[in-house]
Amino acid sequence: MSAIKLVIIGGVAAGASCAARARRLSESAHITLIERGPDVSFANCGLPYFIGGEIKQRDALAVQTPALLKATLNLEVRTSTEAVAIDRSGKRVQLSNLTTGHTEWIDYDKLVLAPGALPVRPALPGMDDPRIFTLRSLSDMDRIKAAAATAARVVVIGAGFIGLEMTEQLARLGKQVSLVELTKQVLPQLDAVLTGLLEDELRRQGVALILGDGIDGFSHAGGLTCRLKSGRTLEADLVVLSMGVRPDTALARDADLALHPSGHIRVNGFMQTSNPDIYAAGDAVAVEDFVSHEACAVPLGGPANRQGRLVADHIFRPTQTRPYPGALGTAIVRVFGVAAGITGWSEKRLQAAGRVYRSVLVNAHHHASYYPEAKLLLLKLLWAPDTGRILGAQVSGAAGVDKRLDVLATALAGELTIEDLAQLELAYAPPFGAAKDIVNLAGFAACNTRDGLVSPVEALPDDPHVQILDVRPPALVKSHPVPRREVINIPLGALRERCHELDRQRPVVTVCALGKTSYFAARILAQNGFQVRSLTGGIRAHYDPHTPIKPPTP
């Protein structure tokens, strides 16, 4: 193995991580890193923030240069070079220098494909307009930044992670931004109940949010006009398409490597393709999903880096390498003052797959409520009723979202149950947490649901036979009523003596601001013989992400 020839195609996250790890494991290997673009190992997750001016130094994003990689890692780096063919039986790959046009074949013992993904650019009328951009590389970034300098009106198509980041950053520059999203919510990866806070924040920041509509084409008689599926038109000086990515797997396909129907490269747990001397990693592959064990694509920087590293481990230390543990799909996005994210599966994904699950919604402050600047978080927890194991979690809020996602991702990876979450011993001091963290509370709520102590409902029923009991203080019910609902108002503190005001023959749904007091009320009523359910997540989750929890001070 000492003079192994390792050729890596793709020099950003997975490819660069693989090369670096390979060198640590073997000083003698010949390692060649091929990159079609002009840059290697750049920080592509940072591109929006340079456009928006939060990151001020372009150099900060250029993590490595070919010269630096030569000096520190003794890599042979070829940029602006495309791998155009693989000769599997001859174990060689054909390269084309995009500057000179020169082509040559180079030999490999092990080949690593890390070509990444390409932005989706649908074939729509008018797509050739130079004011329509996608963002993937440093040069894409430079072009958008230059165009943004003179643009006033921006249209962003697609409200996924990149679309939201671009919207935030372009609005930060003072642009009039319209954000168009085909589904009825931003961040379609999440359940809609989590994204209300983001949508509210976008509107507060002056973004024109157009949900349930998509791009149909562009016309440019004079200005650039975006035509939406609804017939609506938007004038734009700059359009950013953020409609997702597709794996860049033409080379793998031409080499007859096995692909998934989605076009992603098939790999085993050690990232080997159907040819064991050819590995693949990063956005171009599908890996095993941690929850379902089926193939899934997670085109994100963290997994790409770790997969690239794993490839090098398996090449140089095969017997000591543990297979990739499966993807959780953990992701987060900041939108101005709020953030939201997910780990594991959403409810809509569980539903679509026909899986059995249960869920709760919990609101709680991100640190001790009595300590200044406590912000409310909303957490949705999904679990398997047979084992109690966590299937997924989503969090939104103004602070501490990342911490809870990371705790829940760790819990998911450790196959923890709702009981385990209830008992987690997290770090508590008033500036940092609470004696009962929202993760504990979610565990409590889930166990209570499992044990039948409470029956959560996700929406207030339309059936007029059901009594809606609002247990907030009367002043709050008056100032912030449940929208479009007749309710009976008995505050919690008076419920034991006034529960005779409710009709015992009719079901009750209890409601409050956060879903906590309504649970308390439901316990009282259940033990008094009522058939009762509680609106999980409260008014805050379902109607108004800013509803107050205390009556206005007079």
Next chain:
Amino acid sequence: MSAIKLVIIGGVAAGASCAARARRLSESAHITLIERGPDVSFANCGLPYFIGGEIKQRDALAVQTPALLKATLNLEVRTSTEAVAIDRSGKRVQLSNLTTGHTEWIDYDKLVLAPGALPVRPALPGMDDPRIFTLRSLSDMDRIKAAAATAARVVVIGAGFIGLEMTEQLARLGKQVSLVELTKQVLPQLDAVLTGLLEDELRRQGVALILGDGIDGFSHAGGLTCRLKSGRTLEADLVVLSMGVRPDTALARDADLALHPSGHIRVNGFMQTSNPDIYAAGDAVAVEDFVSHEACAVPLGGPANRQGRLVADHIFRPTQTRPYPGALGTAIVRVFGVAAGITGWSEKRLQAAGRVYRSVLVNAHHHASYYPEAKLLLLKLLWAPDTGRILGAQVSGAAGVDKRLDVLATALAGELTIEDLAQLELAYAPPFGAAKDIVNLAGFAACNTRDGLVSPVEALPDDPHVQILDVRPPALVKSHPVPRREVINIPLGALRERCHELDRQRPVVTVCALGKTSYFAARILAQNGFQVRSLTGGIRAHYDPHTPIKPPTP
């Protein structure tokens, strides 16, 4: 069970949580909450922050009042009432009203002891001075706040969690604070390598830090003088003793309940004492340690709350209750602009117990290094070499300490290994994390250590035979040399061509700012036949928590 009489002694964290949970489980139970002090269910972790003025409303700390608890939970609350005796065979407890002196016996079916702990007040000369305080209750807080109004010079004795919080808050008020600690570091629960950052921050903020010295007595000829063991004296207008707590278990002892030699009440996994109808929870008990399965005391708010809740569960739903999972001892403290904390065991504790372990130190930024305001974290990871299981972790830094502690506490609870940490899929967007989070990096470093890819050393050897190789850029070696050390300086990028400058017959220890480049260098040297080790954690961990990682710009 429907008309069960439940008596709970102690109305703060464990007691109040137990009462609240009990009422959710049983509307019919008679629940009596006995509290010696005037307040129930107050936020005792918030007391320092009201003294320092960060928390402005005293009401914010008074979480509940007896009237509120009556209205919402139908509890009978008796404050300023002491439980003075337990008649186990008669199942009754004798109460003494501290205001009226009236005593009476009340019956119980189940009794819960949540008496908490008392501040340690050693019997030293001059201890009766009214300017010497401990902090445990709202009235302690009021007295200290009143005394602080006119005090200029404050001495805090003991640099544990409360001592550090009080130091920070009193310094915040402009007091001249001296902090005296018997051990040679602040926060003695942690390994010393983690506390350098805190000590540096305390000194920067003007705190006089006196380590390795203890209080010997007080004298008050005129002003109040603190006499230290070293003979040194400190003048003070106000002294805060924060020398730890001892369990308040006189009642349990008198009732012949089994105690540990430490004085803590013995309980089983369901928090039952040696009398199964008497439970105990909170600061007065010892629970099972998660790592060693031995008894340990964790006098913290989070565990107390969850233990109190568990007691109620076991009383009302015994067959559905899972035993307490064991304590991790997760804790955190903020000191001005930095924070530090621990979960699981420290190295010193592992050493004292004679356990086999390994450790690494890792420095990394709290979010993507290219995104503004990235702050360095230091993480120490300890694991069992036979299983790879995590035994403990400690973190310090200016941002993101709490998140990593919570992830590591969750990993510990899930019995995750160093391999699992390497592969954790945490939330990454530039404002929130990094493609390879410091927790991943710690997993990588631990696996590399396990696999013999690197041999970490915790200190530079004194042996002059060992070559110390500093692999930082020469400008940095010149501006920030390794203190008191002769080094050979070969920057990483030149090491392959210049390694002949080193004596191949003598061992090498590589060193750099953070411990990462020195690892890279160690890999090159090891593969070139050198006997080499790398200083884990770098100069930053061992010599200067603010050492730069790039040469000064000219």
